[in-house]
Amino acid sequence: MRTLASLLALALPATAQETSPLPVQRPAVAAPVDLPMWLESFRPRALAAGIEADTFDTALANAEMLPDVLRRDANQSEFTKTIWDYLDTAVSDLRIANGRAAVDRYADALAEIEAEHGVDRHVVAAIWGLESSYGAFRGNISTLSALATLAAGSPRAAFFEEQLIEALRLLQDGHTTRAAFRGSWAGASGHTQFMPTSFRDHAVDFTGDGRRDLWGDDPRDALASTAAYLKANGWTTGQPWGLEVTLPEGFDYRLTGERIEKTPADWAALGVATPGGAPLPEGPPASIRVPAGHEGAAFLTFPNFRVIETYNTADAYVIGVGHLADRLAGGPPIRSGWPRQDRALSYDERIELQLRLRDAGFDPLKIDAKIGPDTLDAIQRWQDAQGLVPDGYIDPDLLRRLREQTADADL
Numbered sequence: 001m002r003t004l005a006s007l008l009a010l011a012l013p014a015t016a017q018e019t020s021p022l023p024v025q026r027p028a029v030a031a032p033v034d035l036p037m038w039l040e041s042f043r044p045r046a047l048a049a050g051i052e053a054d055t056f057d058t059a060l061a062n063a064e065m066l067p068d069v070l071r072r073d074a075n076q077s078e079f080t081k082t083i084w085d086y087l088d089t090a091v092s093d094l095r096i097a098n099g100r101a102a103v104d105r106y107a108d109a110l111a112e113i114e115a116e117h118g119v120d121r122h123v124v125a126a127i128w129g130l131e132s133s134y135g136a137f138r139g140n141i142s143t144l145s146a147l148a149t150l151a152a153g154s155p156r157a158a159f160f161e162e163q164l165i166e167a168l169r170l171l172q173d174g175h176t177t178r179a180a181f182r183g184s185w186a187g188a189s190g191h192t193q194f195m196p197t198s199f200r201d202h203a204v205d206f207t208g209d210g211r212r213d214l215w216g217d218d219p220r221d222a223l224a225s226t227a228a229y230l231k232a233n234g235w236t237t238g239q240p241w242g243l244e245v246t247l248p249e250g251f252d253y254r255l256t257g258e259r260i261e262k263t264p265a266d267w268a269a270l271g272v273a274t275p276g277g278a279p280l281p282e283g284p285p286a287s288i289r290v291p292a293g294h295e296g297a298a299f300l301t302f303p304n305f306r307v308i309e310t311y312n313t314a315d316a317y318v319i320g321v322g323h324l325a326d327r328l329a330g331g332p333p334i335r336s337g338w339p340r341q342d343r344a345l346s347y348d349e350r351i352e353l354q355l356r357l358r359d360a361g362f363d364p365l366k367i368d369a370k371i372g373p374d375t376l377d378a379i380q381r382w383q384d385a386q387g388l389v390p391d392g393y394i395d396p397d398l399l400r401r402l403r404e405q406t407a408d409a410d411l
């Protein structure tokens with residue numbers, strides 16, 4: 001969700017850890033918190049925000065401290081995977097088949113939702129597919145306990161306290177029950193894993209029963225709410241999220257990355273084409289992303305890419321949603337291969353990469369293990385200076401080259 005941008009809520013398994021030659025400062029896991037004591041201090045603030053005493057006392061009577069939730073909150077950056085491993089799971093044959101069945105089953109509702117909110121039904125279904133396998137796995141952690149734990153013990157306590165208050169409010173207003181209110185460790189819940197503030201701001205009652213029920217077996221409120229959320233975050237009706245493209249021999253990879261935008265016509269003039277040879281669609285300025293560098297697939301991405309990013313900022317997630325949506329609509333698999341021999345860098349290695357880039361004079365601006373636009377830009381400039389293809393792709397080989405160059409540096 002938008003407000004969860006930094007959480008990278010992809011439930012991806014961590015890669016195997018390897019010993020790094022650099023000592024790295026890791027985020028600390030918060031000390032255990034006395035939850036009953038914290039709830040007592042929180043109670044007046046919740047009541048002042050409009051939560052009734054009865055609601056508060058009943059809803060949180062059995063709230064539990066969940067140490068594992070705090071551990072995951074602190075270790076979130078460990079969750080990393082190569083894009084091809086991610087897509088193998090995210091857009092598996094089974095998820096495509098289940099998705100096509102789900103789109104058939106809810107065809108009427110999805111058509112109505114698309115007409116009302118202007119968001120492609122296959123994108124809505126793809127988010128449902130990735131967030132909960134079309135409702136099959138909605139998460140089983142008590143949302144109230146998870147949010148209370150995080151509000152009491154996370155470094156982002158204020159954010160989670162607001163989520164907890166909105167969670168109490170939606171219970172108070174009867175949208176779901178305490179028993180049904182379960183989801184992820186980070187407090188997202190329901191068919192499409194909404195945070196409580198996203199529920200407050202965007203959820204809609206599609207079924208007309210007066211409840212905005214994102215948690216029951218009927219997914220229609222959740223599907224409509226997801227469309228409403230995307231619309232509110234700027235979805236452009238009728239525009240694709242992106243599409244796979246081919247880049248010509250000798251393409252200047254300094255032009256890749258979200259910061260460079262050109263119209264499809266301008267990209268076409270540079271030799272960018274569709275894999276099948278059809279003309280590029282007309283559209284607004286778009287970027288070229290190469291999530292696995294010049295040895296992997298390239299995508300021309302339109303502004304709707306950034307709208308899906310408000311759900312989850314990981315490029316792999318957005319491409320997963322977009323590609324799954326295309327497959328649900330009958331589109332072809334991604335045609336380019338991937339450099340499958342490579343592995344993802346660990347958290348420690350990404351920190352080391354950023355430190356070494358800075359030391360080499362290509363400052364990534366932040367040392368946070370996140371490979372965002374500033375780090376990508378620094379990598380591309382460093383690659384260019386080395387005479388490498390400036391595609392921004394990081395792998396163990398790139399880190400090895402950086403280590404060689406900065407071996408004597410005092411980091």
Ligand SMILES: [Ca+2]
Pocket residue numbers: 205206207208209210211212213221
């Ligand atoms: Ca409803």
